[in-house]
Amino acid sequence: MTTSSISTPEFRHIEEAAERIKPYANKTPVLTSRSLNKLAGGDLLFKCENFQRAGAFKFRGACNALFSLSDSQAKNGVATHSSGNHAQAVALSAKLRGIDAYIVMPENSPKIKVAAVKGYGAHITFCESNQNAREEALDDVVDKTGAHFIHPYDNEYVIAGQGTAAKELLEEVPDLDMILAPVGGGGLMSGTSIAARFLQPAIQIIGAEPELANDAYLSFTLDKRQFPDTTQTIADGLRTTLSERTFRIISQNVNQIITVSEEAIVRSMRHIWERMNIIIEPSCAVPFAAICNEEVEMTGKKAGIILTGGNVDLDHLPWQE
Amino acid sequence: MTTSSISTPEFRHIEEAAERIKPYANKTPVLTSRSLNKLAGGDLLFKCENFQRAGAFKFRGACNALFSLSDSQAKNGVATHSSGNHAQAVALSAKLRGIDAYIVMPENSPKIKVAAVKGYGAHITFCESNQNAREEALDDVVDKTGAHFIHPYDNEYVIAGQGTAAKELLEEVPDLDMILAPVGGGGLMSGTSIAARFLQPAIQIIGAEPELANDAYLSFTLDKRQFPDTTQTIADGLRTTLSERTFRIISQNVNQIITVSEEAIVRSMRHIWERMNIIIEPSCAVPFAAICNEEVEMTGKKAGIILTGGNVDLDHLPWQE
Numbered sequence: 001m002t003t004s005s006i007s008t009p010e011f012r013h014i015e016e017a018a019e020r021i022k023p024y025a026n027k028t029p030v031l032t033s034r035s036l037n038k039l040a041g042g043d044l045l046f047k048c049e050n051f052q053r054a055g056a057f058k059f060r061g062a063c064n065a066l067f068s069l070s071d072s073q074a075k076n077g078v079a080t081h082s083s084g085n086h087a088q089a090v091a092l093s094a095k096l097r098g099i100d101a102y103i104v105m106p107e108n109s110p111k112i113k114v115a116a117v118k119g120y121g122a123h124i125t126f127c128e129s130n131q132n133a134r135e136e137a138l139d140d141v142v143d144k145t146g147a148h149f150i151h152p153y154d155n156e157y158v159i160a161g162q163g164t165a166a167k168e169l170l171e172e173v174p175d176l177d178m179i180l181a182p183v184g185g186g187g188l189m190s191g192t193s194i195a196a197r198f199l200q201p202a203i204q205i206i207g208a209e210p211e212l213a214n215d216a217y218l219s220f221t222l223d224k225r226q227f228p229d230t231t232q233t234i235a236d237g238l239r240t241t242l243s244e245r246t247f248r249i250i251s252q253n254v255n256q257i258i259t260v261s262e263e264a265i266v267r268s269m270r271h272i273w274e275r276m277n278i279i280i281e282p283s284c285a286v287p288f289a290a291i292c293n294e295e296v297e298m299t300g301k302k303a304g305i306i307l308t309g310g311n312v313d314l315d316h317l318p319w320q321e
Numbered sequence: 322m323t324t325s326s327i328s329t330p331e332f333r334h335i336e337e338a339a340e341r342i343k344p345y346a347n348k349t350p351v352l353t354s355r356s357l358n359k360l361a362g363g364d365l366l367f368k369c370e371n372f373q374r375a376g377a378f379k380f381r382g383a384c385n386a387l388f389s390l391s392d393s394q395a396k397n398g399v400a401t402h403s404s405g406n407h408a409q410a411v412a413l414s415a416k417l418r419g420i421d422a423y424i425v426m427p428e429n430s431p432k433i434k435v436a437a438v439k440g441y442g443a444h445i446t447f448c449e450s451n452q453n454a455r456e457e458a459l460d461d462v463v464d465k466t467g468a469h470f471i472h473p474y475d476n477e478y479v480i481a482g483q484g485t486a487a488k489e490l491l492e493e494v495p496d497l498d499m500i501l502a503p504v505g506g507g508g509l510m511s512g513t514s515i516a517a518r519f520l521q522p523a524i525q526i527i528g529a530e531p532e533l534a535n536d537a538y539l540s541f542t543l544d545k546r547q548f549p550d551t552t553q554t555i556a557d558g559l560r561t562t563l564s565e566r567t568f569r570i571i572s573q574n575v576n577q578i579i580t581v582s583e584e585a586i587v588r589s590m591r592h593i594w595e596r597m598n599i600i601i602e603p604s605c606a607v608p609f610a611a612i613c614n615e616e617v618e619m620t621g622k623k624a625g626i627i628l629t630g631g632n633v634d635l636d637h638l639p640w641q642e
Binding site: 031034314317 | 355597640
């Protein structure tokens with residue numbers, strides 16, 4: 001497969017990504033809930049990436065990135081560091097492409113995530129649980145194996161892949177007034193904003209972020225990347241900070257970034273479990289929490305929400321801690 | 322609305338029910354899971370009644386029964402006794418029809434279910450937690466109010482309503498080799514078996530039941546209704562016993578009834594939570610448990626499974642007890 005060269009993806013790269021991942025990814029359903037609509041005062045359309053393969057939207061980006069590699073780029077396999085959904089997404093994508101995956105995981109990663117990555121046949125290297133140790137271990141793995149590094153979000157193919165979720169949602173429900181997604185490293189928000197701005201130019205594009213990991217909010221507001229210290233949010237998928245590239249894309253396309261408290265995240269997560277009978281992880285509840293807090297004018301409006309993933313430890317639920 | 326008189330429903334009564342409940346009920350999605358298919362060795366198609374209104378298939382039967390009442394039958398409202406999904410289903414259906422609902426609930430009913438019934442505006446009468454007390458309290462309520470009793474399963478309109486789930490499933494996936502549902506009082510199994518036998522005469526129809534509440538298994542095997550003492554299964558929706566009517570329908574249509582252990586129920590429930598990211602209640606996991614136990618020959622086969630409901634207490638999950 002040939003691929004046009006990109007560094008900031010455009011909508012056509014999202015279209016290419018959609019074609020490329022089509023044989024592998026799930027076309028996830030869009031679900032609605034009468035009781036949550038009532039609560040919100042408008043129509044909520046949930047794009048259920050918690051039903052995506054490997055349990056999260058991350059599979060879209062990883063799959064697109066892996067299948068965009070030339071055979072010579074791919075021949076020594078791929079590598080990444082992640083304790084979470086990107087690790088599983090890369091491991092599964094590598095299995096599907098038939099190449100090796102080398103995953104650096106912090107030694108305190110949840111057992112269930114380690115088991116999932118192993119289950120896809122990836123090689124795991126454990127390291128201490130800090131950013132330096134992760135990067136050093138990754139460099140070491142790449143040096144030894146010659147594997148190709150797949151960044152979890154600062155990668156144009158990853159961003160284009162993540163954008164396919166919003167593309168599917170807007171093709172199914174074209175008349176959305178707004179679209180919401182959580183912001184961590186900004187890969188999903190970037191891809192979502194590129195797809196939504198192209199398909200529905202007047203749409204409101206809203207990012208949602210935990211107060212305790214508000215780098216995107218601060219960066220967006222001050223128009224310069226910020227690196228706050230505190231990222232100890234329960235929304236573990238959103239602890240990462242924007243890259244220069246995702247910051248640029250988000251600044252250009254996004255209308256608003258809203259922050260929410262930890263308490264609102266847990267309450268909103270539980271609300272979705274109870275009312276929709278689906279399992280979502282804390283990161284996933286952040287946009288709905290912004291709506292519950294009445295931070296979004298919903299009256300008579302139609303909002304699409306990307307539900308990002310459903311990988312939670314069923315032995316330790318946040319409302320039981 | 323006019324209704325043909327029935328005591329044992331036929332397929333045309335299920336068609337009537339489908340038309341009658343169409344404005345109110347959700348057409349629930351059919352979901353699949355690659356990893357559960359792999360585990361089973363065949364294709365599993367899950368009809369997700371855990372996404373039905375009020376969280377369970379019970380809404381289909383209650384809605385059909387309530388909207389089949391003439392205005393004079395309905396004028397004093399409806400009554401039932403239930404600590405579970407039928408209570409919520411009757412309460413919501415009554416709200417939709419604009420009549421009163423009187424629900425007798427055991428005083429130890431889970432708070433969340435009491436709150437849901439109240440939330441639909443029903444009148445609740447609490448009683449002691451035993452069958453006699455429930456029936457006495459119900460008689461008393463009916464005497465005082467003149468409300469029309471809606472039996473949870475020994476009611477032809479309820480049975481016809483429950484059959485609409487299998488009808489939808491087989492219309493969406495016509496080439497099923499088998500269809501499975503759990504058996505409690507037999508309302509769902511009866512409706513499912515009538516719909517499936519009509520739409521796909523050669524289909525295998527399989528009931529699944531907890532070993533600890535195996536009255537249907539014993540009755541089916543001995544060809545005579547049995548009333549075992551022990552019904553202390555975790556699958557609280559399946560503690561009831563067949564009525565003469567549901568026993569007769571099941572004997573006529575069903576090919577096999579399989580029983581499963583408590584341990585298998587909890588393990589299978591957790592499996593579905595983990596692999597499908599959907600919330601189901603213990604009763605709901607019983608047919609899948611039968612498949613996991615290799616009690617069903619699945620190789621290369623296509624099985625439809627009615628996932629009955631998702632009303633669980635998120636503060637007390639069975640694997641945490």
